[in-house]
Amino acid sequence: xxxxxxxxxxxxxxxxxxxxxxxxxxxxxxxxxxxxxxxxxxxxxxxxxxxxxxxxxxxxxxxxxxxxxxxxxxxxxxxxxxxxxxxxxxxxxxxxxxxxxxxxxxxxxxxxxxxxxxxxxxxxxxxxxxxxxxxxxxxxxxxxxxxxxxxxxxxxxxxxxxxxxxxxxxxxxxxxxxxxxxxxxxxxxxxxxxx
Amino acid sequence: xxxxxxxxxxxxxxxxxxxxxxxxxxxxxxxxxxxxxxxxxxxxxxxxxxxxxxxxxxxxxxxxxxxxxxxxxxxxxxxxxxxxxxxxxxxxxxxxxxxxxxxxxxxxxxxxxxxxxxxxxxxxxxxxxxxxxxxxxxxxxxxxxxxxxxxxxxxxxxxxxxxxxxxxxxxxxxxxxxxxxxxxxxxxxxxxxxxxxxxxxxxxxxxxxxxxxxxxxxxxxxxxxxxxxxxxxxxxxxxxxxxxxxxxxxxxxxxxxxxxxxxxxxxxxxxxxxxxxxxxxxxxxxxxxxxxxxxxxxxxxxxxxxxxxxxxxxxx
Numbered sequence: 001x002x003x004x005x006x007x008x009x010x011x012x013x014x015x016x017x018x019x020x021x022x023x024x025x026x027x028x029x030x031x032x033x034x035x036x037x038x039x040x041x042x043x044x045x046x047x048x049x050x051x052x053x054x055x056x057x058x059x060x061x062x063x064x065x066x067x068x069x070x071x072x073x074x075x076x077x078x079x080x081x082x083x084x085x086x087x088x089x090x091x092x093x094x095x096x097x098x099x100x101x102x103x104x105x106x107x108x109x110x111x112x113x114x115x116x117x118x119x120x121x122x123x124x125x126x127x128x129x130x131x132x133x134x135x136x137x138x139x140x141x142x143x144x145x146x147x148x149x150x151x152x153x154x155x156x157x158x159x160x161x162x163x164x165x166x167x168x169x170x171x172x173x174x175x176x177x178x179x180x181x182x183x184x185x186x187x188x189x190x191x192x193x194x195x
Numbered sequence: 196x197x198x199x200x201x202x203x204x205x206x207x208x209x210x211x212x213x214x215x216x217x218x219x220x221x222x223x224x225x226x227x228x229x230x231x232x233x234x235x236x237x238x239x240x241x242x243x244x245x246x247x248x249x250x251x252x253x254x255x256x257x258x259x260x261x262x263x264x265x266x267x268x269x270x271x272x273x274x275x276x277x278x279x280x281x282x283x284x285x286x287x288x289x290x291x292x293x294x295x296x297x298x299x300x301x302x303x304x305x306x307x308x309x310x311x312x313x314x315x316x317x318x319x320x321x322x323x324x325x326x327x328x329x330x331x332x333x334x335x336x337x338x339x340x341x342x343x344x345x346x347x348x349x350x351x352x353x354x355x356x357x358x359x360x361x362x363x364x365x366x367x368x369x370x371x372x373x374x375x376x377x378x379x380x381x382x383x384x385x386x387x388x389x390x391x392x393x394x395x396x397x398x399x400x401x402x403x404x405x406x407x408x409x410x411x412x413x414x415x416x417x418x419x420x421x422x423x424x425x426x427x428x429x430x431x432x433x434x435x436x437x438x439x440x441x442x443x444x445x446x447x448x449x450x451x452x453x454x455x456x457x458x459x460x461x462x463x464x465x466x467x468x469x470x471x472x473x474x475x476x477x478x479x480x481x482x483x484x485x486x487x488x489x490x491x492x493x494x495x496x497x498x499x500x501x502x503x504x505x506x507x508x509x510x511x
Contacts, residue, residue, distance in 0.1 A: 082480040107480065109438055110472035123361045124388045141473045154315065156358060164382045164391045 003090065003099040003194040006172065010192070011130035014175050031184065033191045041117075048117035048150060049105065051075075053083050056106075070150040074115055077148060081108025087138040093172045099194040100168065102138050112142050116149040121156055125149070132160040133168040209424060210326050211417050212363050214281070214390070215379070216335040216350045217370035222377065224279055225249050226370060226401060227332045230413040232274035236262060238283035241334070249410045259291035263321075270328055275413075281333035281360055282352045288314040289353065306354070315359040322363035330417060333360065337369065337387070348387045365392050366420070370401070377401040394423040437471025444468055445478035449485045455500035458486050 013030040016023040029036055038046075048067060055061050055075035061068045085104040090097060106113040112135050118125070125147075126132065132145040145165075147158040179185050217223045224241035227233070228251045235242060235253040242253045252273070256262040262284070269276060278284050289306055292299035292313040299310030325331045335350035348369060352360055361367060367390035368379035378398045381391045391397070395416065404410055445465050452461035465478045486492070491500040 082477040082484075084484075085476060085480040086483075087476065107473050107477055109435070121358060123358050124383050127383050127385070139473060139476060141476070143472070153312065154359065156362060159392075161391070163394075164396050 003097045004189060005192045005194040006098045006100050006134075008102055008129075008131040008134040011134065011171050011175060014178070015128065015130065017178075031187055031191065045117045049115045052078065052115050056081070056083070067150075067152060070152065070155050073155045074148045074150060078106040078108060078113055078115075081106040081111075081113065087135075089138050091137065091169060091172070093169045094176070096176065098172060100134060100138055102135055104135060104139065107139065107142070110141065110143040112136070112139060112145040114145065114147050116147055117152070118149055119151055121149045121151050123156075123158070126158050126160075130168065130171045133165050133171060136160070136162050136165055137168040209421055210328070210330050211365050211420055212322060212326055212331045212333070213413075214333045214335060214350075214361065214364045214367035215370055216337045216348070216367070216387070218337050218339075218348070220244070221370050221372065222401075223334045223370055224277075225404075225410065226379075226412060227277040227279065227334055229410040230275035230277065230330055230332055231417060232272075233277055233332075234269055234273040234275070235277045235279055236265065236284075237279050238262075238287065239280045239334075239336075241279040248406075249404070256287070259287045262287065266325065273329065275330040275332060276325055277332045277334065279334045280351070281335045282350070284333075285314060285318070285353050285356045285360070288317055288356075291317070311355050314356055318356065318359060319363060326363070332413070333364070335360075345385050347385070350388070361388065361390065364390055366390055366395055368399075377403070393420045393427070395420060434471040437469055438474045439471075441468045441470050441474035442478065445474070445481060449478070449482050452482065452485065453489065455491065458482070458491065458500050 010030055013023075013027045017027045020026075026036075048071065051061060051065075051067055051071035052074045055071055056078045061071060083106050085107045086102075087104065088099055088101045090099055092098075104112050105115045112132075114131060114135070132147075136142055136145055140162075142162075144159055144161045146160075147156075149156045149158065176185075179188055215223050215227060224235070225245050228235065228245065228249055233251050235251060237253045237255050242250060254262075254265040256265060266276065289299075289310065292310045293306070296310065296313050299307055299313055301307045322331065335352060337348040338351050340347050340349055348371070350357060350360070366381060367388065368381045369387035369389055370377065370379055371387075372378075378400055380387060380398050381389050382396050382398075383389045383391075399416075401412055445468065448461045448464050452458050461482055462479065465482060466475065468474070468478070470478075486500060487503075490503050492503050493499075494501045
């Protein structure tokens with residue numbers, strides 16, 4: 001029987017349906033796997049992550065660049081870790097088999113790190129995110145998941161351990177229930193069946 | 196630098212930084228005074244509200260310079276410094292920044308972005324300095340706000356410093372009353388921020404003190420933190436050793452793999468190592484990245500590693 005592919009970004013876009021005006025339209029685009037333009041914020045995030053990865057891999061950063069200090073701070077935390085670790089793991093929720101898939105920014109000695117760039121960071125920003133439940137499920141040997149967040153001037157850490165993290169199955173159950181109510185199960189199956 | 200093996204690590208003297216927040220009058224100061232050998236930096240006149248039998252030594256500071264001088268005099272006399280409140284400390288730091296850093300004030304009078312930069316830097320420096328010698332308990336008043344349909348109890352702290360104050364803390368809890376009983380909430384929820392660590396999580400009941408009963412809730416909690424840390428270190432030590440050994444061997448294996456046959460053999464050998472923590476996943480990721488770097492990829496149909504398209508093109 002075929003499995004349904006599931007990523008944290010699909011679940012995150014689902015969570016935004018209830019939080020922003022155009023959340024539903026954005027979610028439908030993701031559900032139909034329509035390509036989306038890279039936003040300015042996404043570019044900033046990619047640029048920051050590239051700086052961190054470059055520094056942690058031994059490259060010298062431009063000391064005069066405004067992001068160098070914070071990129072180095074995050075890079076030091078990730079030093080000797082493995083970047084872009086692709087993981088997948090099956091899960092059965094209410095009789096349906098899903099293939100969870102994710103790319104960890106960094107995995108190091110039992111800790112998962114996710115590198116974020118956010119100009120509007122506040123403590124607890126990622127509390128409801130499905131990312132740490134998903135990645136802790138993908139990597140059950142991990143002892144913790146830490147968001148390393150920079151606003152360009154400072155680095156903040158938000159750490160979640162498995163014992164204070166809701167299991168990913170709860171997120172999947174809510175997601176499937178909502179898709180069913182909206183008649184979107186077939187759309188999901190059409191675009192997200194794992195090969 | 197002396198290297199300490201995990202089995203020889205000793206956390207009995209580890210100092211702890213904790214944040215306790217709560218609505219005014221919920222009993223934050225009395226609870227904070229239950230920490231071991233405690234002195235209160237009272238910037239909020241909180242000691243007045245503590246029952247006389249539970250009062251401890253207190254210093255009243257009006258400026259940040261006074262606070263620093265008091266802290267220096269505490270060394271060797273106390274084990275815990277309570278700052279009541281963290282919000283008042285940030286105000287003191289702002290005043291200090293305005294007096295000592297010309298760019299902390301905006302030309303039209305307000306506090307500048309650079310000013311908050313000084314405040315945050317100094318807060319982190321002070322926290323690190325205090326931790327070397329004392330446990331630290333930062334008390335914060337909470338204020339109730341409505342976010343959509345949810346009631347949120349946020350700490351009272353000025354500006355962008357509100358985010359920074361959580362960074363040095365090991366633990367953070369919201370003190371509140373539910374069904375007539377007091378609880379410390381250590382796990383963050385949609386209603387309040389908190390910080391769980393070292394096995395201290397969820398709701399922990401804070402018993403009411405009967406007359407004559409010693410006030411030592413935080414003393415016991417800190418002992419529990421240290422015991423949990425010790426136990427965790429003992430469990431983790433062998434896993435960390437296995438991790439280091441597996442990663443060292445995996446790097447050798449990966450470094451020697453240069454042909455498709457060797458890639459397959461390397462993957463098999465890596466999987467056969469005695470692994471610890473996340474070493475297996477990391478080692479496989481290392482091998483995958485190495486293989487890609489050499490211009491190969493896995494062909495699922497051929498069930499073999501093949502040269503990637505760009506590498507198979509004849510060079511001009």
